[in-house]
Amino acid sequence: MHTDRGDFLSMFSSKDNLILGLAPMAGCSTPPYRGLVSDLSASFTISELVSARGIVYNPHMEKVSRYLQRDPRERLYAIQLFGHDPADFAAAIKIVLQHPVYGQADWIDINMGCPVKKVCGTGAGAALMLKPDLACAIAAAAVEAAAQFNKYVTVKMRSGWDEEDINAPALARRLENEGVAGITVHARSREQFYGGKARWEVFAAVREQCSLPLCGNGDIKTAEDIRRLQEMVKLDAYQIGRAAMGNPFVFEQIREGMKVEGVVPEASSERWLAAALNHLDGMIALLGEAPACREMRAQFAHYVKGVRNAAKYRDRLMQVEDRRSAVDILFEIAESRG
Ligand SMILES: Cc1cc2nc3c(=O)[nH]c(=O)nc-3n(C[C@H](O)[C@H](O)[C@H](O)COP(=O)(O)O)c2cc1C
Numbered sequence: 001m002h003t004d005r006g007d008f009l010s011m012f013s014s015k016d017n018l019i020l021g022l023a024p025m026a027g028c029s030t031p032p033y034r035g036l037v038s039d040l041s042a043s044f045t046i047s048e049l050v051s052a053r054g055i056v057y058n059p060h061m062e063k064v065s066r067y068l069q070r071d072p073r074e075r076l077y078a079i080q081l082f083g084h085d086p087a088d089f090a091a092a093i094k095i096v097l098q099h100p101v102y103g104q105a106d107w108i109d110i111n112m113g114c115p116v117k118k119v120c121g122t123g124a125g126a127a128l129m130l131k132p133d134l135a136c137a138i139a140a141a142a143v144e145a146a147a148q149f150n151k152y153v154t155v156k157m158r159s160g161w162d163e164e165d166i167n168a169p170a171l172a173r174r175l176e177n178e179g180v181a182g183i184t185v186h187a188r189s190r191e192q193f194y195g196g197k198a199r200w201e202v203f204a205a206v207r208e209q210c211s212l213p214l215c216g217n218g219d220i221k222t223a224e225d226i227r228r229l230q231e232m233v234k235l236d237a238y239q240i241g242r243a244a245m246g247n248p249f250v251f252e253q254i255r256e257g258m259k260v261e262g263v264v265p266e267a268s269s270e271r272w273l274a275a276a277l278n279h280l281d282g283m284i285a286l287l288g289e290a291p292a293c294r295e296m297r298a299q300f301a302h303y304v305k306g307v308r309n310a311a312k313y314r315d316r317l318m319q320v321e322d323r324r325s326a327v328d329i330l331f332e333i334a335e336s337r338g
Pocket of ligand 1 (some may be wrong): 023024027033047197217219239242243
């Protein structure tokens, strides 16, 4: 069984001296975007969360998610599942890993961090932090199912349910015994949702309890953040979430910033435009023009952050129905960026 610390990390390129991944984000971590960030030096990517039970009920994987297939540019890619029943995970993992397309995932990630009511209300996502026995049973079932396909299982969790119960260290330790290959901790409690500051101290506490590869997540945006983290604790990898929305260059910028101190220049307008178009065209290829343009509206809103007259451009981008009008506005923005 894959429980060896070295084994899991050996999947990553030995030339990659800073393992930086795109955090799973529903609506944002689409194949075209995951491919784009991979081209721009993200070491690994993870799908948005997908219901294990949803897969069990749709074993042909239709209507499960439009976003599970691997983009050819992705380096290492995981599919993330959520659920509350070990049997669902065992069955869903078998279905996924047997599938000719989705079986190309390099590993399976289990979601123990989603804070939303719809997920937690069923006992899944961050609610599993409240039920460590069930969390372990799910991990054990997942590890056993994935091992049949020679694939690893990792877990992404919160620091705890609330400030009174920061149990990521204890849970990570137990999950190690279940054969999980790596842990990601989003350093916020479920109570914090996505607000407040991530409390990075939790990483050191997890590190003390658990010797698995540890990936840190929460408010990591710059090389300076990584430097501060490195002074606190030795992490094996980092996941970038919201800082990567609309900025596929963040991985490069962090890598560059690790080489030289000071402000890393923004991507040139040419590169910015090429990235936005690549993202848009990838979505069009996947979904068709009109649905892709509608899906891209929320992403465009992130792309224009920090641009002069952003509100004006955002309003216009929020109404795009076709490629031509989106491209016209993006060209205008690129020009005004200078
Ligand atoms: C819009 C959005 C969707 C998200 N979807 C998921 C998800 O599907 N699975 C998951 O594990 N985390 C999800 N997250 C949480 C992120 O992966 C990450 O843990 C969180 O944003 C903290 O990292 P950050 O401070 O770098 O953004 C989502 C976050 C956002 C903002």
